[in-house]
Amino acid sequence: xxxxxxxxxxxxxxxxxxxxxxxxxxxxxxxxxxxxxxxxxxxxxxxxxxxxxxxxxxxxxxxxxxxxxxxxxxxxxxxxxxxxxxxxxxxxxxxxxxxxxxxxxxxxxxxxxxxxxxxxxxxxxxxxxxxxxxxxxxxxxxxxxxxxxxxxxxxxxxxxxxxxxxxxxxxxxxxxxxxxxxxxxxxxxxxxxxxxxxxxxxxxxxxxxxxxxxxxxxxxxxxxxxxxxxxxxxxxxxxxxxxxxxxxxxxxxxxxxxxxxxxxxxxxxxxxxxxxxxxxxxxxxxxxxxxxxxxxxxxxxxxxxxxxxxxxxxxxxxxxxxxxxxxxxxxxxx
Amino acid sequence: xxxxxxxxxxxxxxxxxxxxxxxxxxxxxxxxxxxxxxxxxxxxxxxxxxxxxxxxxxxxxxxxxxxxxxxxxxxxxxxxxxxxxxxxxxxxxxxxxxxxxxxxxxxxxxxxxxxxxxxxxxxxxxxxxxxxxxxxxxxxxxxxxxxxxxxxxxxxxxxxxxxxxxxxxxxxxxxxxxxxxxxxxxxxxxxxxxxxxxxxxxxxxxxxxxxxxxxxxxxxxxxxxxxxxxxxxxxxxxxxxxxxxxxxxxxxxxxxxxxxxxxxxxxxxxxxxxxxxxxxxxxxxxxxxxxxxxxxxxxxxxxxxxxxxxxxxxxxxxxxxxxxxxxxxxxxxxxxxxxxxxxxxxxxxxxx
Numbered sequence: 001x002x003x004x005x006x007x008x009x010x011x012x013x014x015x016x017x018x019x020x021x022x023x024x025x026x027x028x029x030x031x032x033x034x035x036x037x038x039x040x041x042x043x044x045x046x047x048x049x050x051x052x053x054x055x056x057x058x059x060x061x062x063x064x065x066x067x068x069x070x071x072x073x074x075x076x077x078x079x080x081x082x083x084x085x086x087x088x089x090x091x092x093x094x095x096x097x098x099x100x101x102x103x104x105x106x107x108x109x110x111x112x113x114x115x116x117x118x119x120x121x122x123x124x125x126x127x128x129x130x131x132x133x134x135x136x137x138x139x140x141x142x143x144x145x146x147x148x149x150x151x152x153x154x155x156x157x158x159x160x161x162x163x164x165x166x167x168x169x170x171x172x173x174x175x176x177x178x179x180x181x182x183x184x185x186x187x188x189x190x191x192x193x194x195x196x197x198x199x200x201x202x203x204x205x206x207x208x209x210x211x212x213x214x215x216x217x218x219x220x221x222x223x224x225x226x227x228x229x230x231x232x233x234x235x236x237x238x239x240x241x242x243x244x245x246x247x248x249x250x251x252x253x254x255x256x257x258x259x260x261x262x263x264x265x266x267x268x269x270x271x272x273x274x275x276x277x278x279x280x281x282x283x284x285x286x287x288x289x290x291x292x293x294x295x296x297x298x299x300x301x302x303x304x305x306x307x308x309x310x311x312x313x314x315x316x317x318x319x320x321x322x323x324x325x326x327x328x329x330x331x332x333x334x
Numbered sequence: 335x336x337x338x339x340x341x342x343x344x345x346x347x348x349x350x351x352x353x354x355x356x357x358x359x360x361x362x363x364x365x366x367x368x369x370x371x372x373x374x375x376x377x378x379x380x381x382x383x384x385x386x387x388x389x390x391x392x393x394x395x396x397x398x399x400x401x402x403x404x405x406x407x408x409x410x411x412x413x414x415x416x417x418x419x420x421x422x423x424x425x426x427x428x429x430x431x432x433x434x435x436x437x438x439x440x441x442x443x444x445x446x447x448x449x450x451x452x453x454x455x456x457x458x459x460x461x462x463x464x465x466x467x468x469x470x471x472x473x474x475x476x477x478x479x480x481x482x483x484x485x486x487x488x489x490x491x492x493x494x495x496x497x498x499x500x501x502x503x504x505x506x507x508x509x510x511x512x513x514x515x516x517x518x519x520x521x522x523x524x525x526x527x528x529x530x531x532x533x534x535x536x537x538x539x540x541x542x543x544x545x546x547x548x549x550x551x552x553x554x555x556x557x558x559x560x561x562x563x564x565x566x567x568x569x570x571x572x573x574x575x576x577x578x579x580x581x582x583x584x585x586x587x588x589x590x591x592x593x594x595x596x597x598x599x600x601x602x603x604x605x606x607x608x609x610x611x612x613x614x615x616x617x618x619x620x621x622x623x624x625x626x627x628x629x630x631x632x633x634x635x636x637x638x639x640x641x642x643x644x645x646x647x648x649x650x651x652x653x654x655x656x657x658x659x660x661x662x663x664x665x666x667x668x669x670x671x672x673x674x675x676x677x678x679x680x681x682x683x684x685x686x
Contacts, residue, residue: 126680142665
């Protein structure tokens, strides 16, 4: 890992519990909330509630996993909301025309192409800052969202109206492989693949190095262009997987259904501890972040907190995490 | 443009800077001319003829751009100083909600407005504290702030629109002030221009003047250009940058008050996407997200372009899902102009 991040690792990994508390106050706060909820609210510790928690993590985890590499490389992808909507409507409308398997493949291809378009725009314009990638992908999210709306003329598409077999979607929604559900298995597979890319491949190192310092990375011969293509392609593809899972879950496709996932994915990545400035982070942290975010929402729901206040809590967490991270970085650099 | 920057020397770089600035101005301006020409051609054919060039539509475009313009002026100042504020949408929505709720609770109109504006300053100072004094990345901090403000607005109103029960509040934005003036009122367009447009023009003129003719304005450009150099030149970088966030918060709150008055109601979700739209419009106009370059007039042109684009598409009524088409084109225009912006910077990096 680059020199700038070494002191952080050195301090936090073998560090004491005190250090951990200081460095990860959001982890601690959410775990505290979970403990409090499980004491005051008996419904929390029921199997059906745990099922709920895993269900609500289902879609978010794919979107957040895809976003992780993008953020680790120091970029952002605001287009995943548009991609999820587009893939969802394309997949559902294709089922009756080409059958369910090919429809899913077409959906995943659409997601991949969207990701490649994003990376093409960013590469060709030479955008190197997070801000530039943020605005370009915001524009593209409008484009993907508008294409989705035009494609189905604004109408919701119902999966259950399909005249052909939709057994794959049913399996994703409720099937089981041994003790674990199908989409949990999918999420585990996705996490493991990404983790191997992150820890064991050259491209994984390239992502971290690009995020650490783009100029230094380029001078050191890191293939930044290939990295950018890879991170956006992964983000597009995983958003598409998320869209397929979402469609299976709610059994319909709406041309605006992807919108909320953009904020939530960024939030989950950031809560997990991946630095928004790039160069530091892990797919595993994102998995933790997703579960913390879902647990947080679940606890607040059970405690009867209104959804608007939950929304505010998200914003406050986002601010606090970034702020604390900045303070920590400043302390490390001295 | 890139050839000029290759030659060393301050005089040449100033020439190059002017060229870049002109190029930035031209892009959006040319696009506006194209939109107007397309509409003019469309009006030649009976199937596509429309009211684009009517007085009513002119007023309509001007009025609907006004709120965004008020917000864009604050955003321009922040962007030039090298920051960004994405909480303006939430601020606008919340300030409208707060104003209406206060009015309905019996607070006099001026006091309600002052409270809303103070709220804007307060939010601006929180943004400034975290992103300037604590040096956190302003993008996500202000996105987070926007979420908090939207959530607060939803909590206050239960996410339902609230309408004002105070007569006269709507006049604040909608009164056709010159309509009753003897001479001016009879001039075709002037007579039907609402107050909102004049408020917008006042804000525009103020920001234009402040950026060009005051030391504060010059400092803002200097900080955006290079904060280190600005610091060594004796500029109080932090205080100046913090002031830009305060201005932005204040103007976002003002925009919210005017929007509430224009519609005589307020909705907590009114600010969805507003911040990104406004920032994109400002950047489309030629203000750089990297800081140091930009201006009030440029932002105005950028906003008018996006406004005219949407308006033109709606006027053409090409097919039943025309509103999606206009969103599509909006996205494409934003992407292509931002692409050009980044590309220009890349070329300059490579030539230097």
